[in-house]
Amino acid sequence: VTVRVVEETGSTNADLLAALPTLHGPVLLQAKRQTAGRGRAGRSWHSAEGKSLTFSLAWKFDLPVHALVGLPLAVGVALAEALAMFSIDARLKWPNDVLVQGRKLAGILIESAGAGSVPHDASWAVIGIGLNIAVDDSMAAAIGRAATGVPWLADLDPNMLMATLLSSLAEALVQFEHEGLAAFIGRWNALHAYAGQAVVILDNGRVLHEGIGRGIDAGGRFLIESASGQVAVMAGDVSLRPK
Ligand code: ATP
Numbered sequence: 001v002t003v004r005v006v007e008e009t010g011s012t013n014a015d016l017l018a019a020l021p022t023l024h025g026p027v028l029l030q031a032k033r034q035t036a037g038r039g040r041a042g043r044s045w046h047s048a049e050g051k052s053l054t055f056s057l058a059w060k061f062d063l064p065v066h067a068l069v070g071l072p073l074a075v076g077v078a079l080a081e082a083l084a085m086f087s088i089d090a091r092l093k094w095p096n097d098v099l100v101q102g103r104k105l106a107g108i109l110i111e112s113a114g115a116g117s118v119p120h121d122a123s124w125a126v127i128g129i130g131l132n133i134a135v136d137d138s139m140a141a142a143i144g145r146a147a148t149g150v151p152w153l154a155d156l157d158p159n160m161l162m163a164t165l166l167s168s169l170a171e172a173l174v175q176f177e178h179e180g181l182a183a184f185i186g187r188w189n190a191l192h193a194y195a196g197q198a199v200v201i202l203d204n205g206r207v208l209h210e211g212i213g214r215g216i217d218a219g220g221r222f223l224i225e226s227a228s229g230q231v232a233v234m235a236g237d238v239s240l241r242p243k
Contacts, residue, residue, distance in 0.1 A: 015056070058124060080092055088100060
């Protein structure tokens, strides 16, 4: 993996997406300051220098782009397992967040593209990760939702932290390419933040489903046991919340 670190950029995901046609192998781009971080559906990701880890990894898969649907779930598992090596009890919120004690520690944004000259059997994924080290008051106000950090991560050697995250991610990506999401379902469900808890699925603020969160099925859909039976929810632009 080629590693690049820049002082400041708008969005590491945007930069790598723009650079895809020129890439020959995996690239990790880390920004010390990210000024226009992105979330899903045009939402934004906030970070502050020295208080956040923001990076993206461009990775080419010998898989068609539709086979990457479950990738955010595999990346969540890889992140949570890497954080467990530092004794951080990270849990997963479907489809793309990492929580600590119910609050968001890290977000994952994956943007993918077919690989141009080989459109059907290869694709690039740009895997963006924002991880909070510390959340100060001004960041908390900008975020507007429960966020958290792990301040003592700042005491670690930053290269060691990045190397641990990167090796867990790379291992997961190779496994995803060979075994697909199947290799991650049980691990994801073991890390599920809302296992057995009352949850709602929101679509633009409107309650689509409510019931008990049961984790993910083989296709990466979120399972809710509602009064009328079990429902499997696809990861379009819907939001999961505790009830
Ligand atoms: P939903 O929970 O509705 O499914 P999401 O959690 O998938 O949304 P994303 O689009 O992945 O949201 O991330 C963007 C959202 O994350 C923002 O709208 C904001 O609420 C929150 N957010 C932004 N920056 C941070 C941060 N540094 N720490 C924690 N949460 C953040």
